Amino acid sequence: MDLLEAPGLDRAVGVLASLPIVALTGAGLSTDSGIPDYRGPGSPRRTPMTYQEFLSGEAAQRRYWARSHVGWARMARAAPNAGHRALVALERCGALHGLITQNVDGLHAEAGSRAVIDLHGRIADVVCVHCRRRSSRAELQERLTALNPGFVEAAGTAVEAAPDGDAELAAVDGFRPARCTGCGGVLKPDVVFFGENVPRERVARAYAMVDAAAALLVAGSSLTVMSGLRFVRHAHKAGVPVVIVNRGATRGDELAAVRVDAGCSETLSALAAAVGTAA
Numbered sequence: 001m002d003l004l005e006a007p008g009l010d011r012a013v014g015v016l017a018s019l020p021i022v023a024l025t026g027a028g029l030s031t032d033s034g035i036p037d038y039r040g041p042g043s044p045r046r047t048p049m050t051y052q053e054f055l056s057g058e059a060a061q062r063r064y065w066a067r068s069h070v071g072w073a074r075m076a077r078a079a080p081n082a083g084h085r086a087l088v089a090l091e092r093c094g095a096l097h098g099l100i101t102q103n104v105d106g107l108h109a110e111a112g113s114r115a116v117i118d119l120h121g122r123i124a125d126v127v128c129v130h131c132r133r134r135s136s137r138a139e140l141q142e143r144l145t146a147l148n149p150g151f152v153e154a155a156g157t158a159v160e161a162a163p164d165g166d167a168e169l170a171a172v173d174g175f176r177p178a179r180c181t182g183c184g185g186v187l188k189p190d191v192v193f194f195g196e197n198v199p200r201e202r203v204a205r206a207y208a209m210v211d212a213a214a215a216l217l218v219a220g221s222s223l224t225v226m227s228g229l230r231f232v233r234h235a236h237k238a239g240v241p242v243v244i245v246n247r248g249a250t251r252g253d254e255l256a257a258v259r260v261d262a263g264c265s266e267t268l269s270a271l272a273a274a275v276g277t278a279a
Contacts, residue, residue: 008260009267012243013274015215015257020097021275022213023087024231026221028246029264030105032081034074051193055129058177061186066172068189069144070155072137075123080111083219086268088112093276098209102221102228104191117206119198119227121191130185137189140178147176198227210235217271218244220264223252232256245271 027035053060088111090096098115101108104123108116124137145152180187192198210216216235223229223244232252235242241257244250245267253259260267 008258009262009270012245012258012260012271015241015243016095016217016271016275018214018241019095020213021090021095021215021217022098022100022209023090023096023217023219024221024228025087025099025101025103025108025219026223026228026246027103028220028222029083029101029268030078030081030103030107030220032083032263032265033078033105033107035078035105048194051196054188054193055186061177062175063172065144065177065187066148066151066175069141069148069175070152072123072141073152075105076138076141078105078107080107081265083264083268084108084111084113086265086272087219089272089276091115095275096217097212100206100209100231104189115209117202117209119192119202119206121189123189123191125190126187127190128180128183128185129188131180131183133180133182134190135181135187140187143178147178151175192227206231207234210240211238213240216240216242218242218246218250218252218256219268220246221250222246222248223250 049060049064054064084107087096087099087108091099091113096115098117099108099113100117100119102119104118104120106118106122106124126135126137126140127133178187179185210231211234213235216232218228218232221228223232229251232242232244232255236255242252242255243258243260244252244256245260245262245264247261247263250259
């Protein structure tokens with residue numbers, strides 16, 4: 001079946017003809033860039049480290065940073081895919097006025113999107129949990145390599161990549177995490193962990209973005225966690241129609257005006273071509 005004949009696609013185009021559009025994106029948008037998701041069809045069950053566990057002590061921090069040290073080397077090479085580029089095209093033609101992403105990979109900005117709210121932060125940034133000094137993840141990678149020479153090479157190429165720049169490692173004994181160069185405190189990626197709250201100011205900006213929309217486009221999110229689902233509920237309550245593009249069911253399906261069960265790259269490309277022409 002041709003994508004343009006996919007169930008719901010023509011109705012999605014009709015809904016998204018109401019401008020402006022705001023997009024809410026999730027991990028399913030970045031799978032075509034080689035970054036695994038948490039809950040997509042066929043994805044293994046994953047148990048990401050919680051914020052409370054990370055703060056529990058040196059053992060948890062060693063485990064996190066050892067896995068991240070291996071996973072970052074791969075994630076840093078990820079490039080935007082056709083889905084990211086389609087959203088850029090919608091923004092440039094004036095149809096898309098804002099984008100809220102649950103992803104931390106920074107690929108929207110790399111693709112050229114400008115009006116982006118990184119709801120959960122960006123994995124490319126690091127923050128000290130004590131003095132709040134911020135630094136670059138790329139810089140930290142160099143420090144971790146110096147502290148743990150040969151660790152990435154010893155892990156091998158068969159290590160399974162995990163979401164958010166993580167990697168599945170069995171052995172992390174002996175790994176040496178780096179400390180804050182300012183105060184010697186514990187470093188953490190500047191992202192919102194499971195069990196951690198999104199900053200209120202960021203949430204408020206995202207709600208304001210949805211309030212200004214004539215349609216909300218959800219792409220690549222199962223909406224399993226409230227962090228993203230709340231914006232779908234908010235839009236629905238305000239009478240803003242919701243279009244969901246995702247492989248598999250989502251927690252927000254009953255709130256959607258249209259649902260397209262298909263991949264993000266090809267579907268968003270088709271939507272951008274159709275909506276962009278009419279914008």
